[in-house]
Amino acid sequence: MSDPDQGSMTIIAWSGDLDRVWPQLILATTGAAYGMQVTVFFTFWGLFVLKRPEVRITGDSWMTKMMSAMNRGSTEHLPLSRMNFGGAGPQMMKSIADQHKVASPTELLGTARELGVRLWPCGMTMDLLGLTADDLIADLPEPVGAGAAVAEMQRSQINLFI
Amino acid sequence: MSDPDQGSMTIIAWSGDLDRVWPQLILATTGAAYGMQVTVFFTFWGLFVLKRPEVRITGDSWMTKMMSAMNRGSTEHLPLSRMNFGGAGPQMMKSIADQHKVASPTELLGTARELGVRLWPCGMTMDLLGLTADDLIADLPEPVGAGAAVAEMQRSQINLFI
């Protein structure tokens, strides 16, 4: 679906907050709809976006266990960076979004896959956060490193760190 | 004032925190002073930068009303992402800036307009945050969507998400 004339876009998806995941996925799907080759490299807190909804506690140290407890993750349970109010903020924001026909992160992630957006998990931060391939959604490519992300950005017209 | 040989710059202004608004506007005005065609796409919390100083509560749900109460907005009332101290931090920071002849966000926004920087409000997040055109400063262009931002970034030499 990508068209070489439209160039390519690489997003370093560092954040797992709802208010940043929305721009990550809206820009990625918009670029793909325009025919760009889009790659999203999920790293640090951004990896929680790729977590399976049913997986809860991950890792084997108190730090990774507590991080997973405090970042339930998956596109269904993302916190807001501000105005979170223990999860009431994201619920209200998603309800307003729904009224205005703005797609949810879960829908956007599905659209991204349909449009051929490449979703790359960062192997190094999977280790740091105690996440394994089984904790993440199915059919992702093998985890990659910063070298692959830099090589992709060298070829891309649009590079963003979100 | 823009010079095609100098290329163009697109800034996705996502944050409404003083410590990020400063780089948004300093980089935008610097680029414009160099002859670049500069576009700033204000989205999510960044929209509060464009709020009229005299407008307070906006929207019609508890969430949008509370967001507007906690984000008084306009370039006059921006919080710091850290060290905010209930507004004392930004006041002190602006006072130090003034001593060192660093322009305030309000001055920088005026300079940006004089230099022809395009200030684009994101229509989708205006809906999410309950903001209408009347809540924003005068003489802005019509709200646009992510498609316009992506098309502009495809043409730009410098793209930043701040």
Place this chain on the structure above:
Amino acid sequence: MSDPDQGSMTIIAWSGDLDRVWPQLILATTGAAYGMQVTVFFTFWGLFVLKRPEVRITGDSWMTKMMSAMNRGSTEHLPLSRMNFGGAGPQMMKSIADQHKVASPTELLGTARELGVRLWPCGMTMDLLGLTADDLIADLPEPVGAGAAVAEMQRSQINLFI
């Protein structure tokens, strides 16, 4: 060590949080290892990354003194943006990183210098934060302004604000 055919990369290092300093320095050193000319422009909280470990209180107003007390800085004492737990989070994270052979920020900063990465302190925010050249690590270039950063980004294939 840089190779003109590999292009160049400019990182605006705005944050001084461990979880953003890691990507700043990992991407910078990876780019340099690939032969790119890499420049990191340290501004706002990012300047604390360049602080000498033995320097504590800096500046001469209550704001700058409090900022320095709350941002001990240097690559040895960076807070996490989330899960900081009074410094226990970063210690645990660095311990996990060490087990997985992930280089620490101090090691990465050393590698960056060895690979010829240019580390530019932002003069304007040194003033705002009350930092002098003596507060920063040795052998840095003279502080520069936003103009130098924009000029460098105009030439760069990869530009990131982190």
